Amino acid sequence: MLEDLFKVVTTRFNGNEKTDKKAPAGNHIPKDLLYKCPRCRNVIFEEEYLAVNKVCPNCNYHGRLTAQERISLTADKGSFVEFDADMLSCNPIGFPDYDIKQMKLREQTGLKDAVITGEATIKGSPVVMGVMDSRYLMASMGSVVGEKLTRAFERATKEKLPVVLFTASGGARMQEGIISLMQMAKTSGAVAKHSEAGLLYITVLTDPTTGGVTASFASLGDIIIAEPKALVGFAGRRVIEDTIKQRLPDDFQLAEFLMEKGFADMIVERKKMRSVLSHLLKLHGYMPEKKD
Amino acid sequence: MNEKTAWERLQIIRDKDRPTVNDYIPLIFDEFYEMHGDRHFGDDAAIMGGIGRLEGMPVTIIAEVKGRNLDENKKTNFAMPHPEGYRKALRLAKQAEKFHRPVICFIDTPGAFCGIGAEERGQGEAIAENLLEFMRLKTPVVSVVLGEGGSGGALALGVCDRLGMLENAIYSVISPRGAASILWKDAGKEHEACDMLKITAEDLVNFGVAEAIIEEPNGNAKNDLDKIAENIKEFLSDTLIENCKKDIDVLLEERYTKFRKIGDFIEP
Ligand SMILES: [Zn+2]
Numbered sequence: 001m002l003e004d005l006f007k008v009v010t011t012r013f014n015g016n017e018k019t020d021k022k023a024p025a026g027n028h029i030p031k032d033l034l035y036k037c038p039r040c041r042n043v044i045f046e047e048e049y050l051a052v053n054k055v056c057p058n059c060n061y062h063g064r065l066t067a068q069e070r071i072s073l074t075a076d077k078g079s080f081v082e083f084d085a086d087m088l089s090c091n092p093i094g095f096p097d098y099d100i101k102q103m104k105l106r107e108q109t110g111l112k113d114a115v116i117t118g119e120a121t122i123k124g125s126p127v128v129m130g131v132m133d134s135r136y137l138m139a140s141m142g143s144v145v146g147e148k149l150t151r152a153f154e155r156a157t158k159e160k161l162p163v164v165l166f167t168a169s170g171g172a173r174m175q176e177g178i179i180s181l182m183q184m185a186k187t188s189g190a191v192a193k194h195s196e197a198g199l200l201y202i203t204v205l206t207d208p209t210t211g212g213v214t215a216s217f218a219s220l221g222d223i224i225i226a227e228p229k230a231l232v233g234f235a236g237r238r239v240i241e242d243t244i245k246q247r248l249p250d251d252f253q254l255a256e257f258l259m260e261k262g263f264a265d266m267i268v269e270r271k272k273m274r275s276v277l278s279h280l281l282k283l284h285g286y287m288p289e290k291k292d
Numbered sequence: 293m294n295e296k297t298a299w300e301r302l303q304i305i306r307d308k309d310r311p312t313v314n315d316y317i318p319l320i321f322d323e324f325y326e327m328h329g330d331r332h333f334g335d336d337a338a339i340m341g342g343i344g345r346l347e348g349m350p351v352t353i354i355a356e357v358k359g360r361n362l363d364e365n366k367k368t369n370f371a372m373p374h375p376e377g378y379r380k381a382l383r384l385a386k387q388a389e390k391f392h393r394p395v396i397c398f399i400d401t402p403g404a405f406c407g408i409g410a411e412e413r414g415q416g417e418a419i420a421e422n423l424l425e426f427m428r429l430k431t432p433v434v435s436v437v438l439g440e441g442g443s444g445g446a447l448a449l450g451v452c453d454r455l456g457m458l459e460n461a462i463y464s465v466i467s468p469r470g471a472a473s474i475l476w477k478d479a480g481k482e483h484e485a486c487d488m489l490k491i492t493a494e495d496l497v498n499f500g501v502a503e504a505i506i507e508e509p510n511g512n513a514k515n516d517l518d519k520i521a522e523n524i525k526e527f528l529s530d531t532l533i534e535n536c537k538k539d540i541d542v543l544l545e546e547r548y549t550k551f552r553k554i555g556d557f558i559e560p
Contacts (some may be wrong), residue, residue, distance in 0.1 A: 084559070087557050088560065089557050090557060092490075093488070094488075096488075144557050147555045147557055172465050172466075174465060174475075177465055179501075179556055181444070181447055185423050185447060185551045186551045188427060189423075192425075193548070211444075215404075215419035215423075216419075219417040220420050233411050234406070234416035234419070234444075236406075240406050243406055243407055261412050262414075263416075263417055
C-alpha cells in the first residue's frame with residue numbers, strides 16, 4: 001500500500017532510452033547496467049553491487065535481497081528445507097487483475113508468494129526460518145504469507161525450535177481485503193503461543209518493513225535486529241508528509257532512527273549477520289546438532 | 293434488512309449526526325468511571341477507557357471516540373489514536389484480566405494516526421503488542437464496530453471472542469480513498485473502490501470475520517438512539533452471558549481458532 005516504496009533502483013544509465021530498444025537482444029549482462037543507491041544516490045556498476053551482497057559502498061545502505069539470496073547468505077549450505085512450497089493465494093474479494101498480476105509475478109520471480117519458510121541450520125544450530133521477498137507485490141501480507149508464517153510458528157512450537165524471520169513488507173495486502181488484515185491477528189496469535197512455550201524468536205527487519213507487518217509479527221521478536229538504513233515504520237512517508245504538510249528528514253524511519261527511539265535492539269551489518277545470529281542462538285541454548 | 297451499497301453505508305456512518313460511543317455509554321451501562329493514561333507517555337483522548345456495569349456485571353470498556361462536533365474531534369483527533377492510546381487500552385485490558393472482568397471494545401476509527409510522534413513512539417509496536425496480548429487475554433473480549441473500522445487501527449481493539457457490526461458499519465484493510473489512489477492513482481474514485489472492497493457487515497459475516505450484525509432502527513442508527521443502544525446492549529449481554537460460562541482455556545482456544553482459520557489459499 002505504500003506506493004512510494006515502488007522505486008526503481010536499477011536503472012540503465014544510458015541517457016538515451018532509444019538506444020536500449022534498438023540494442024540486439026543478447027544474453028550477456030549489459031555493461032551499462034548500473035545501480036543507483038536510493039539513500040545516497042551514488043551510482044555503481046550492478047556487477048560491483050552484487051559482489052558486495054547489495055550493500056552500498058558509499059553509505060552502507062543494505063539493499064533488498066531476494067529470498068533465495070538471503071537463505072544462501074544465512075543458512076548452512078544445503079540445510080534449508082522449504083515448508084508449504086506450493087501454497088497459492090486465491091482472489092477472495094474478486095480484486096481486478098489480481099490473478100493475472102500474480103501469474104506474471106510468479107513467472108518473473110520464480111516465487112509462489114511473498115514469503116519462503118522452512119527449516120535450516122545456522123552454523124549448526126537448527127532454526128525455523130522465514131524470509132520475505134519484496135519483489136512479490138512489495139511482500140505484502142495476504143492469506144499465503146499469513147498462513148505460511150503461522151504454520152512456521154506452530155511447527156517451531158511443536159518441535160521446540162527458535163524462529164528467525166527476515167521481514168520486508170509494504171503491509172497488509174489490499175488485494176485480499178479484510179482477510180489480509182486478519183492475518184495480522186493470526187500471525188500474532190501464533191507468535192504468542194511460540195513465546196509461551198519459552199522459545200526464541202528473532203526478527204531481522206530489512207528494507208522496507210512497513211504497515212501491517214510492522215504492526216504485527218515484525219515488532220514482536222524477543223530480539224529485534226535491523227539492517228543498516230533499512231526503512232522501518234508504520235505509516236508511509238508520503239502519507240505522513242501529506243498529513244503534516246512538510247518534508248520529513250531523510251533519516252526518518254530508518255533503522256538508526258528506530259534504534260534511537262527504542263524499537264530495535266541492534267543494527268547488524270549483513271556480513272556479520274550469520275555470525276551474530278549463530279551466537280544469539282547459542283546463548284539461548286540452541287546448540288549445533290551433534291552428528292553421529 | 294435493506295440492500296444498501298457499501299458507498300451508501302459509508303455516507304451514513306460519516307453523517308455528522310451519527311451517534312457515537314459517548315451517546316451509547318449512558319444508555320447501555322449503569323455506571324461508568326473513565327480511567328486515563330497509559331502510565332508511560334500520556335493520555336490519548338482518541339481512545340477512552342473505563343469501568344462500568346452491564347446488567348449489573350462489572351466490565352471494562354475501551355472505545356475509539358469520534359467527536360460529535362469539531363471541538364470534540366480536535367480533542368479526540370478524529371478518533372485516530374496514537375501509540376499511547378493503544379497502550380492505555382492494553383493497560384486497562386490487563387487490569388480487567390486481573391479482576392476477572394470481561395472487556396468490551398467499541399471500534400470507530402478511520403485508522404491509527406499517521407504522524408511523526410506516532411512513528412517516534414512506535415505505532416506499529418503498540419498495535420502489534422495489542423494483537424498479541426488480546427489474543428491471550430484471560431477474560432472474555434467482545435468488540436463492536438460502531439461505524440468505521442479502519443485497518444490496523446481498528447484491529448488493535450478487534451482481537452476478540454465475538455465481533456458485532458452495526459448494520460451500516462464497515463471494516464476494511466484500507467480506506468476506500470487510499471485504495472482508489474493506489475489502484476487508479478485517483479483518490480476521486482473512492483466510490484468505486486468502496487463498492488469493490490467488500491467491507492460491509494454482511495461481507496464480514498460471510499468471511500467469518502464478524503459473528504453478528506446489529507440492526508439499526510429503520511436502517512439508520514440516528515433514527516432512534518434508545519433502540520440502537522438497546523440492540524447493542526442485547527448483543528453484548530447475550531455474548532457475555534454465554535462466554536463467561538466457558539472455561540477460560542476453552543475460550544482462548546476458540547479465540548485463536550476464530551482467527552487461525554481465516555485465509556483463502558489452495559495447495560495444489
Ligand atoms: Zn548509498
